[in-house]
Amino acid sequence: MDLFDKLQGRPGPLGEFTSEGYGYYTFPKLEGPLGPEMKFNGKDVIVWSINDYLGVGGRPEVKEFDAQVAEKYGFSVPMGARLMTGNSDQHEALEEELADFVHKPSAMLLNYGYQGIMSVIHALVDRNDFLIYDELSHACIVDGKQLAIAEKSVFKHNDIVSFEKQLERAHRKAKPNSSILVVTEGAFGMTGDLGILKEMIALKKKYPFRLLVDDAHGVGTMGSDGSGTGTHLGCHDGIDIYFGTFAKAFALIGAFVATEKRVTEFLKANVRSQIFAKSVPLPIVESARKRLELIRKHPEWREQLWRNTHKLRQGLINMGYNVLPAECPVTPVLTQGSTELCQLIMRKLREEHGIFVSGVTYPVVPKGTVLIRLIPTAAHTDIHIQKTLNAFEAIKDMVFGKETKKKTA
Numbered sequence: 001m002d003l004f005d006k007l008q009g010r011p012g013p014l015g016e017f018t019s020e021g022y023g024y025y026t027f028p029k030l031e032g033p034l035g036p037e038m039k040f041n042g043k044d045v046i047v048w049s050i051n052d053y054l055g056v057g058g059r060p061e062v063k064e065f066d067a068q069v070a071e072k073y074g075f076s077v078p079m080g081a082r083l084m085t086g087n088s089d090q091h092e093a094l095e096e097e098l099a100d101f102v103h104k105p106s107a108m109l110l111n112y113g114y115q116g117i118m119s120v121i122h123a124l125v126d127r128n129d130f131l132i133y134d135e136l137s138h139a140c141i142v143d144g145k146q147l148a149i150a151e152k153s154v155f156k157h158n159d160i161v162s163f164e165k166q167l168e169r170a171h172r173k174a175k176p177n178s179s180i181l182v183v184t185e186g187a188f189g190m191t192g193d194l195g196i197l198k199e200m201i202a203l204k205k206k207y208p209f210r211l212l213v214d215d216a217h218g219v220g221t222m223g224s225d226g227s228g229t230g231t232h233l234g235c236h237d238g239i240d241i242y243f244g245t246f247a248k249a250f251a252l253i254g255a256f257v258a259t260e261k262r263v264t265e266f267l268k269a270n271v272r273s274q275i276f277a278k279s280v281p282l283p284i285v286e287s288a289r290k291r292l293e294l295i296r297k298h299p300e301w302r303e304q305l306w307r308n309t310h311k312l313r314q315g316l317i318n319m320g321y322n323v324l325p326a327e328c329p330v331t332p333v334l335t336q337g338s339t340e341l342c343q344l345i346m347r348k349l350r351e352e353h354g355i356f357v358s359g360v361t362y363p364v365v366p367k368g369t370v371l372i373r374l375i376p377t378a379a380h381t382d383i384h385i386q387k388t389l390n391a392f393e394a395i396k397d398m399v400f401g402k403e404t405k406k407k408t409a
């Protein structure tokens, strides 16, 4: 059978939705300057779907700086992979600054977070090793696990008993040259809960292992100085390899891992997605440095993010919404219902109230549940929050099924 013909018969779990709702529910186009007020289908909307947590991407000084470095360097340099012709003083300076920010001795820049972490996991373990990961880990960790040739096992989400069981099993089966790598997230991006890092780290005494934490949602947002979920939980030193991306609080592209120098040296020579791929262009490197400098200089941006998060969350809870007990700014509202209900909520909010939210249903969340995820940022104002709460009040009966019940009665 022709491969292309066969693909039509297996659209994949998201394929059906992407073709049906293209441009609306999936692949929507948010236009205009980045921020909480953008345009969707030509209409003004208040946006709760972008991960620009600190409102960095829309700040005039950031946009000005981006324009200056684009003009100075252009987007082509440096050409080639870091290992060959793509290195620069600026790449190395950024790595030093990132390491200092997250309180680790050394850092390695990654051209993309997803491929970067996948490839880091692949590089770290060999066939004698054990790779243990949380079942709710981001797709990049799951894919990294597929690449890795170690023996893999999964533990129930944030379940210390299940985790210890996997650790104990790995130790029992270990050969003298076996090592254990554990991978989890700092702040889980869908549910907003934090990894149980402290409890996990405590088990190192009984069953030694190395811990890699994907803190995509925590870098810049968590901890008194923005250095992440480990700092927030008071166990940062127990994280052996810290992963952060620029895709969220930095409002940019690229990522990094931070760890001991001997490990970054190993990774620089062994992470295939970096060795065999073009390095990050200079304007991006310089823009990342600028963002980092500003994030460090402005802790009040993080404070504003948290004030907005609490205000939004409390408002929704007061109205009776089931807001999952998130511990990072991600605000997930869970309700019972079908894909149709999820689409109806998104449509009503966008068309009747000018509120842009993203919703997810099965297969991302269990069948029969709808998750509306709101991402507060430091750039949202009280007016944005109040308008959004008013809109959620207006659609309450529909969300809780009272309207449908009234109609069918």
Ligand SMILES: Cc1ncc(COP(=O)(O)O)c(C=O)c1O
Residues within 6 Å of the ligand: 112, 113, 114, 115, 117, 138, 140, 185, 189, 214, 216, 217, 245, 246, 247, 253, 254, 255
């Ligand atoms: C938890 C987590 N890890 C990794 C990534 C991938 O990062 P990037 O967008 O930089 O490729 C994401 C998404 O951005 C994420 O949410």
